[in-house]
Amino acid sequence: MSSRTGRALLGVLAIVSVGAVPAPALAQDGSAEARLRKLEAEVRALQRTVFPGPEGRFFQPEITGPAQQGSTAAAPSTTAVTDILARLDALEGQIQSLTAQTENNTNALGQLESRLAALEVTRGAAPATGAPAADATGNGSGNGGAAQENLSAMTGGASSAGAQQPATGPTAARLAAVQEIAKPQTDDPGDDEYSYGYRLWNAGFYPEAQQQLTLFVEKYPDHWRTTYGRNLLGRAYLDAGKPAEAAPWFLRNYQADKQAARAPDSLLYLAEAMIASNDTSRACIALAEFAETYPAIAAGRLSDQYEANRRKVTCN
Incomplete structure (x- = not known):
């Protein structure tokens, strides 16, 4: 074979080989395109099942096309509807709280008006009529029997003297x-x-x-x-x-429980009520009972009031 003939054969083979290369590539491209179209069709069918659209019960998918695939923004943790519902719940709670407070205030005002209305009728009555002078009998201290009897008798004239105009x-x-x-x-x-x-x-x-x-x-x-x-x-x-009306309440409080927090105060105020009523003898009895029953308080917490009352009267 001559060199000219050999070169011609080589050229033909080269053309054939070059022309034959694109055929497999084209076939592969066509297969890939078909696969992509098939996948896209399946995804669209899946989306129609899970996200049926505006008329269905579900929201649209957050990523629906290539334009959103490159987005890096984080998905919101709540939707607008969820936020609105939460705000409505908070408003309803506040309205309920305000309604309850308004009802309480209205009730309190109603009670106050009722008391004030009753006051016009009853303010002239002396509650001291219910103060139990009889309750005091038999509750005397062991160390001051005579003084206790005199104390119990203090309210005998208080009720009658307590009639108010x-x-x-x-x-x-x-x-x-x-x-x-x-x-x-x-x-x-x-x-x-x-x-x-x-x-x-x-x-x-x-x-x-x-x-x-x-x-x-x-x-x-x-x-x-x-x-x-x-x-x-x-x-x-x-x-x-009105010392005459005050005395029965002081005596009642003292004799109800001599160890109570305000029992010594009441006994000392009883002496003060007797002083205001110009009843020196009973004032002295109350002061003596106070000093005997509550020596520590007479020298401590109520010492000033005790000494002031003693200076107002002359006791034997």
Whole structure:
């Protein structure tokens, strides 16, 4: 074979070999395209099943096309509907809380108006008529029998002397001022009743305090605040210039429980009520009983008041 013929054969083979290369590549490209189209069709069918669209019950997929595949933003933890529902729940809770508070305030105002209305009728009555002078008998101390008998007799004339003249109703200004004094609202209703009476007394509304404290001691006779209530009730009468009405409450509180927190105070205020009534002999009896029963308190917590009362009278 001549060199010219050999070169011609080599050229033909080269052309054939070059022309034959694209055929497998084209076949592979066609197969890949078909596979891609098949996958895309299956994904679209799957999406139609899981995410049926705006008319269905599910939301649209978060990634629906190539335009979103490159996004790196994190998916929101909640949806707009979830946020709205949470805010509505919070608003409903706040409305319920405000409604409950409004009902409590309305109830408290209603009770106050009822007390004030009753006050116009009952403020002229003397609660001291129920103060038990008879309760005191038999409760005397072992060391002062004669003095105790005299103390028990102190309230004998108090009830009759305590008759009050009918009083006119409170003015609108006074009613408004009383309404400014809020009644506590805690989980201890007895303490709330006493505290409200204390606030009335502290503000100088003595008739209103008398009525409130009488309500407390009658409704809660065994409450731990009762010794405070009876003592303060006596003071409400004493501060209003009515020692005859004050004395039975002081004596009752002292004799109910001589170890109670306000028993010594009541005995000393009893002496003060007798001094205000110009009953020197009974004032001296009360002072002597106080010094004998409560020597530590007479020399300590109530020493100033005790000495002041002793200077007001001359005792044998």
